[in-house]
Amino acid sequence: MSPRSRVVTWSPSVTVVPTRGCFNACSYCSFRQAIGAADWLSDQQASAELSARPAAFEVLLLSGEVDPAAPDRLAWFSRLRALSLLALQHGRLPHTNAGPLRRGEMATLARLNPSMGLMLEGLGPAYELAHRRAPSKTLASRLGQLEQAGRLGIPFTTGLLIGLGETLQQRLEALELLALLQRQWGHLQEVILQPWRPGGSAEQATPLSAAETSDMLLTIAEARQILPPEVHLQLPPNLWPPSQLIAALEAGIDDLGGIDLTDVINPCWPQPSPAQLAEQLERAGWQLRPRLCVHDGWFAGLPAALRARALALRQNLQAAFESGLLASGL
Template structure:
């Protein structure tokens, strides 16, 4: 057995998709459906699914949705369905985390009441992707996404963002995106983690670009760890790292989180999540300790509305009892009690 190297976290998660319909047409997408082509997830269907997974140790419910155009007459109903799914998740003892594309600022403000954290992939800040893979994706304009990160900071929302790697951007483009995230975090202190997601060719996408180069991806992890503030965790998706040695190299380079692990990766359905047991078999002999976490990091608990703090603390105590550990302390962060 190798000497202890450190802790690697993951979130025991389950994903609810209110709709796959999306007005964007990203060329690499394996998720979207054409607007008007499907029935949306009902609350009754969602309740049945959540009751089925409740005994399995799931703590995070990721509400992941295709995007309805901001000026569509369906936008209010879409937003209400997402809000109701968050309420339902809370009522059944779960902790919601919503990633539904760019939201209007009043929508973000309201979502804060029913989410312990939220997220939006920045992807890349270079505008040149608007001429290629994002040519038909209006909400992928970099400034729209940067504005979301700023609003989340102003509203005191614990936030996850990230980069898609291998879309035709350069290493300099990746560094610029990481620097933009670091700059915004340094102003508000709200970004919990940054996902580095390698493009992995899927069966439903239009663009036939190659999967991200593994060596360059590991290098990007190392660069991210150098650029991002230490408090931000670097997250990597283990199902998209196709050999165990790549996962281990990413940990050596500074990654420390594996994201939400559940029955299905809705964004990359061709690549199933490995089980926790399978990951532990890879990590433990190399000295890494795999441990579950909540979708809100402990340092951000004081930022949450009072109605969310009790369920979060109940989950923290449950995790601590399961591991025989003491619940993590709340370290100092900027106050958002006035928001």
């Protein structure tokens, strides 16, 4: 879809957290708990969360990571699989983002998840410093995961975490790597450009400065030039100044991502409601439209059972949108 179409998409979404326990310790993380100190979400708890959010067509399974060599890796992976199945049983579509997966793990989840995700985050010394206690976050590992997803034909979401101290040149190099992967495998359905914001407490929640905003707008425009046109460009609206939303769309953003009632990674950054966003966009001549976690352009390559579900749910999504059921985000 061309950003010139003046249509912007979002995915009505609920985030379900299998565990916050994580063997990495990224310097910026306010989500993580130590392995052993964190609970694992049961099916009963997840069912209650899904039942409370009937209009959330996407279930984002966002998990802390268990060391691939740890004895409880299998149990952790079984939870991811069970929660993916549970989402389908509730008539939703799971989208798992749980860090690097072995090929067999990724292939297993791809039979249940029509799309999956993993942020590239970025490259250069600022990321190496932030990830010095995060063994799974080497650049080689992340690129290897994106390639593995491409070989498996999984519609994939990735992106950059922007503002850790990287240069514009390093951002552009990261985008060039994503463009290369897309040209080779064709599986990158969307690239998130996520401004890094301290998210742990309300006191830390300082908005982007004018200079940071204009730097981001430049990056958005460069990303639109570098990435193939079929790759959607996504911006999380709660981390972005509302007064600059239209400028971001004019620069190349055409998707606002999965919008839940709260942002579990950045809880002190409130989510705008779809109704608020739609009204703001309409005033400027743009339209907000719902989508599933897998974008329309990637339906054709899905396993047959998932494709049939996605096609049926797309009709339900459109009906829910037209009847106003998606406006509140519930």
